[in-house]
Amino acid sequence: MENIDRDLQSIQDVRRLVEKARQAQQEYCKFSQEKMNKIIEHVAESAGLQAERLAKLAVEETTFGNLPDKIIKNKFASEIVYENIKDMKLVGILRDDKDRKVLEIGSPVGIIAGLVPSTNPTSTVIYKSLIALKSGNAIVFSPHPKARHCIAEAIKVVSDAAVEAGAPLGMVSGMSILTMEGTHELMKNVDLILATGGSAMVKAAYSSGTPAIGVGPGNGPAFIEKTANIKLAVKRIMDSKTFDNGVICASEQSIVVEKCIKDEVVDELKRQGAYFLSKEQSEKVAKFILRANGTMNPQIVGKSAQKIAEMAGITVDPNARILISEQTTVGKDNPFSREKLTTILAFYCEENWEKACERCIELLNNEGIGHTLIIHSNNEEIVKEFGLKKPVSRILVNTPGSLGGIGATTNLVPALTLGCGAVGGSATSDNVGPRNLINIRRVAYGVKEIEDIKNFVSNCSDRETSHTVLDISDQYIELITKKIAEKLSL
Template sequence: MQEMRDAVKRAKEAQLEYMAFTQEQVDEIVKNAADAAYAKSLYLAQMAVEETGMGIVEHKKIKNEVGSKAVYESIKDEKTVGIIREDRVNKVTEIAYPYGVVAGIIPTTNPTSTAIFKALISLKTRNAIVVSPHPRAVKCTVEALKIVNEAAIQAGAPEGLIGWISKPSMGATNELMKHRDISLILATGGGGLVRAAYSSGKPAYGVGPGNVPCYIEKTAKVAQSVKMIIDSKSFDNGTICATEQSIVADRNIKEMAMRELKNNGAYILNSDEKAALEKIISPSPGKLNPDIVGQSAVKIAAMAGIQVPNDTRVLIAEETKVGKDIPFSIEKLSPIFAFYTAESYQDAKEICLQLLNLGGRGHSLSLHTNDDAVAKDFALEMPVSRILVNTLSSIGAVGATTGLMPSLTLGCGSFGGNITSDNVTARHLINTKRMAYGTKEVTVPKPAASSSIAEKEQAGSQDVDHIVSQVLQQVSPGGEVDAKMIADMVNQVMKKYQTN
């Protein structure tokens, strides 16, 4: 606890000093930090796999490169200091200012890449950051932060701008998020942690879970699509939250899809093997077994007493149901797939929707099709923030194979109970104040005295009553009326209202 408080204190002091830095100074610091992290991508990947026991070194290296180099390239030209926009026509000037000290919560699945990413976007926006690593990934997370921190200081950043908790606990993390000098929270982790971030009373960017359906529509290039799906699912053993979790395929391409899955290293489980693996995936309804997260398909199969070829990349079981008590239908964070057969296009949409409602609302959906109308229909109807079309969902969602903003924090929007649906980046870490000149003339009428208004209304009412009584008196016993007299009286009334 005291280590956390000391880190926040140093960060606040450093951030106040950092406020005086120019855009050029900030950009130089960010570049130096990004280059240093990129150069250590392999080293940090090796540390992460060794410490957490999750994932694949070569794949974590790519994630570190995305978190450093790709993120830097995407934010390097952003204005984050002083005047960032001027609208000369409407005479509005926008000025950026930072939040202050950011609390960064890092997951065990992507520890080094997320730490690098959050540190870089904080530096870019003149914020300080204090990080709480996952207890199972402390060493590699802190090492990544040290590399970024030392490079930033070498480029002129104040010491203390990047801090961390070297002995994290849930208590220390909660206290960090509630600390009076923390101005913003960047939380990446489990549902409980994200809820704690949102209930801390501070502005927070928390991201929800992903349970990404992958629909192979009948017009898709099946061989090409399946190769991408297996490459994506096996990438870092499925630890990215945007990784495909279930395949939904139209019946008329099912056999072709199954054949291509086998050709790409998938092992199709029989009914007995499926039953055995279900107990390993989820020992209790809706709860994922953490021991399978980020493990290889071969290792997970062995845990269930199933022998599979050594080159097996993914385990697949056919499924027809969706629910917390259906282990293959939940988010598995490992190279395990459920395979659903859709009887129709509408059936495919319904299965995808059920899977999202189970645990992935707001996150992402993977689609393989050559029909633009299908893609647009899914984009319009599915409750997700990202539709990844004909690409690897896992790394496509983070911007590696798409034009999306490179990010290791993917918002789920209101569908997932998040404040943003964006790929979170530097622009989310600045506030904007606006200076606006008057551009429109307006005449404000002077109010009349309330007493004179009332008197005028009362007098008008009396005049109308008098005229009406005169009209009635003109009606003869035989029902005849002096038309000229009534016309004159009506004219008097109209004239009175027009002058009022």
């Protein structure tokens, strides 16, 4: 009976939050873009000042990742995201095309449900709050249970700052009684779901009957092509995979190399702190990557190489930064060929770049289709070939996967929700920003009368008929000419 009561309490809590958010948003959407801009400026500044404190809370509660990188992610979510969106025009008149007589008006979608993962808890709250407020929307968060306290604190920081700057109370809020029933109630009663989290939750968002923007799992291969600067490519991969201990979904999951440079790449990886597991060690580590139901084991998420080795009962170099297992197969039953949000990489060697290309596609089809691929190469033609053939939404060239994918080391939109496109089961292939959170209303003036359309269609029909007659005439003349020629030859 107690569980049922808690479910009902959670549902009631959600209904209250949504009602309050609805009232607040109806007032907020009347604000000018300039007034909204001042609010998000203050929110970004306040969140940035709390970046370290929120990062500490996240690490202590989840045990995922590490403090210095969590601070960077909070700063990224507040300062870099803000710099990217601050000058955008998203509400009111966006464009007035005098020539075509079409007026475009930005309109908020209303209330957004923000699903928050445990891997990037506080940074996701900051980022989603900023893009929601910028686009005139209220947001109600559903925290991951394993990060509920740090997420609640991040919500408080953002909400307090928004109210201080003039936003109505209720524009940013979060569930306090966490149940699946409550989250489902939230998803049914909002206007849009912004889902970042596990596959089950994302699928639930798309099945809720409410429009949703979700993401799929990442399983990005990193291909080192023979023209690459190998030392720099390895550095970027190592920096990326160790950033917050690999919890960003765009981080590399496998390295694929050509046979002709394998030895050089392996030597460089070892020199920079990679530890290659033996067959026996790989078997022990493999047991910890997946749970019995085939999903990623949360015990390994965001852990250091040393911690994973300790859990697996193996001894590795005390300075090892990454654990690497050389593999030759790809499949659901091979945990090394799947998404590993931790300091583990698979390593594949292929005969040439064409075979490496096929291996990368195989890895993506196994898991992570539509998400991200990384290529290290100085051959522009091969880069283009990868761009044309790979079933992903972002191909990152000569950059760390984790920070390149979220737009920190590339000019992609800075974001912590990365769409996977239709091929990956997502509603968008974008790095999600505030433009994804508005509807565009179009005011279109009449420029033709129905008689103009009728005349146009009639003229098209006449032209088609004349072409047909001309074609027949040409064929007839050709036939007569041929007959005359035959008679003259006789």
